[in-house]
Amino acid sequence: MVEHIDVASLLTIDVESELRKLTQAQLQGPWQLPAELVRRALRHGANRVEIELGRQQLRVRSLGGGVLLPVLHELSVLLDTKRSPQRRHRALSALERAGALSLLGIVGLDPASVQIISPNANEAGETMGLSWRRGEGATLQRFAAGADIDPAFAEIIVRGAKLDRARAREWLTSAARYAPAEIIIDGRSLGHANRSLTGGFDDVFSTVAITQPVSGTIGLPRNGEVTRLYLLQDGLVTTHMSVTEGPCFEAAIETRDLAESTASAARLRDLIQPHVTGIMSGAVEHMIDLAQARSASLSTADRGRLTQLLLHGARRDRDHAKAIARLPLFRGLDRDGRERWCDLLALRQSVQDDGGERLLSALFPDQDPAEFAAEGRVYVLDESQRALLGELLELGFRQPRRRVEARRGLARLLREGPSLLRSRDLLLGLRPGGRQLPDAELEPDQRLLLVQLRAQVETCEIAMCTGAGPVRRIGATPDKLLLPRDSELVRAAVRVVARDRAWVYPALLALLDGRAFPERARRKWSSVL
Structure with a gap:
């Protein structure tokens, strides 16, 4: 008996499977959805975004940043399971081309209901809405003037999506810290980056906006050794990269003009690479301007930090070395x-x-x-x-x-x-030298420092001792060097050598107070640099 096969049934498009693939490609997990909805609002001009992360409800309300009517229409088709798979697939493709991936993410998370209210959704400036419940069709609504809604705010309400609220809040707080708009999460404002003294940076003593070679903000941190570039897409952090050359600074760089909104983190890092030298030059120029114009207004600690950063700049950036030498x-x-x-x-x-x-x-x-x-x-x-x-x-x-x-x-x-x-x-000065400590009693990072120092000063015995006083030199050459374990200088040397063994040379220079620096170490240091 010949079995008839319905070829059309074999070619049926699985829209739900496509949605799951898109959602998984865009989001690492549901907790990222609130951040992506905020990013969408900022991309469309919002200057204030409020987010409520309820137990069963996600609400994103923005001043500006509405959803246009064609997007609402295609979204209503995609949500309606009674529509044909072919028509729903066309709607999915249209939303993908329109860059509405965050709205696709809503559908992919299988919510119980979705409600959207969007002012200025069409050319006539009308406020439009979309309502959908699971198992029912989606409806579009036009709100008449004077309706019980705020015509200035767009609103997206998602119910029933399984969200880890704590994780979503932590992710959004981290991603939105440089946002160029006011972000309010569960009633608490993150602050406005353009009005904030620190511009979203954790602990900086100066910030400056740049427009060349890219748009962004540079901050000079009070601590740290490595430059970090935070790459933003539409105001939210997408990825970051570290730069080991040059003085330490942080920068939040907007990549909207460099890449499409769907660009991956790896793609953004590749695109920003040719601009790194220009960004570093802008940071050094800000340091020079700060030293020339406002260094007297800085605290003693911040002025010392600025000097340290500029000396790093003079060492790495020959183009600015002459200007730095005259500061x-x-x-x-x-x-x-x-x-x-x-x-x-x-x-x-x-x-x-x-x-x-x-x-x-x-x-x-x-x-x-x-x-x-x-x-x-x-x-x-x-x-x-x-x-x-x-x-x-x-x-x-x-x-x-x-x-x-x-x-x-x-x-x-x-x-x-x-x-x-x-x-x-005085007590520290009069106290006898501390007890010499065997290596077995030391922490791993302390032993690492001793190993590195001994490799550079083979004719001198180096050990740690108890106490917090100055480094003890025994003999003229010296023949023996005792490092008080609790000394601030020794502890600093332990930290920097643990991070990068190349720092053993400046650490040795500081511990010897610049005297009797071994010629072998000096030659090796010069070759490293």
């Missing part, structure tokens, strides 16, 4: 006590030659200049500045001679007694 970045103290801010050229002239070593007279920020008898100008430099200057100018650092009256002898200790013993600094 008053370094605090100097003359013999009469007057304070001067000096540039790199003036600092270089203060370097002295001592037995073949180039040395600069310097104090740390926490040292009191009144306790020292300087023979010339003395600079106040922290560990990071010393490391970068040592690299740029190939010099070391020495501390000025202490004044006789600043030395606290036993007679003075007995005379002033308890008042001096209350001084933590």
Whole structure:
């Protein structure tokens, strides 16, 4: 018996399967849907978006950013399961071409109901609406003037979609932190990036908007070593990338003019790559402008951080090195006590030659200049500045001679007694050297630092000891170097070497205070750079 086969039934289009594929390609999970609906609203001109993440309901309300009538019409066809598969597939294709992937995501999540209200949905400026319930057809509605709706706001309400509210809120908060509009999540505003001092960045001391080579915002962070570029599509973060060359900064870059709205994260990273050099140049130029015009208004810590970033810039960016060399970045103290801010050229002239070593007279920020008898100008430099200057100018650092009256002898200790013993600094200075620690008692990162240091200074014994005082040098060369485990300097060296072993060279320079830097390490450092 011959069996008749209905060829048309074999060619039936599975619209639900297509929807699932599109949804899975666009979203890692349902928790990303609120962010994509916010992105859609911003793409269509919204300047304020409110999101409510209820237990059974998602509500996105935006000032502007409505849905046009042709899109509403095709969406109503796609939602209506009574329509033919061919017609629903044409609607799906039309929505995909229109860039309405977030609305397709709503359908793909199989909600119980969908309601959309959109002002200015057609050329006549009318407010249109769409209503749909599972098992029923979708209806389009035209709202007459004076209807009980707000004509300025577009609204999308999705009920019954299974959303992880906590995860959706966390994702949206992270993705929308640089949004150029006010974003309100469950009644709490993320702030407006254009009105915010920090522009969405976590901890920065300065921001600037750029338009070339791309549009975005640059922020100078108070901490960190690596440049991070956050790539935005229609105001929301899509991906990010790290840049190891140049000084540390962060940038939020809008890619709307570079790529289509459906571009993948990998595609965005490829497209931004040719512009990285220009973005870095814009960041360095902002640092230079800040040092020239407003450095006096910065706090001491922020001014020191700016100096550190500019020294990195001088090392990596030869095009701006001359401009950086003329900036008053370094605090100097003359013999009469007057304070001067000096540039790199003036600092270089203060370097002295001592037995073949180039040395600069310097104090740390926490040292009191009144306790020292300087023979010339003395600079106040922290560990990071010393490391970068040592690299740029190939010099070391020495501390000025202490004044006789600043030395606290036993007679003075007995005379002033308890008042001096209350001084933590004095107790640290009088306390005997801490107990040397075997490597087995150290943390892995501490042992890593010792291994790296010992490889550079083979003739010197290096170990850690208890305490938080200064690094102890035993012998002139020195023959032995004891690193107090709780010292801020030692802890900083442990951190940077754990992140990047190349930092062993500036760490060694800081631990030796610029004196007796091993020639073998100096040659190897030069070859690395």
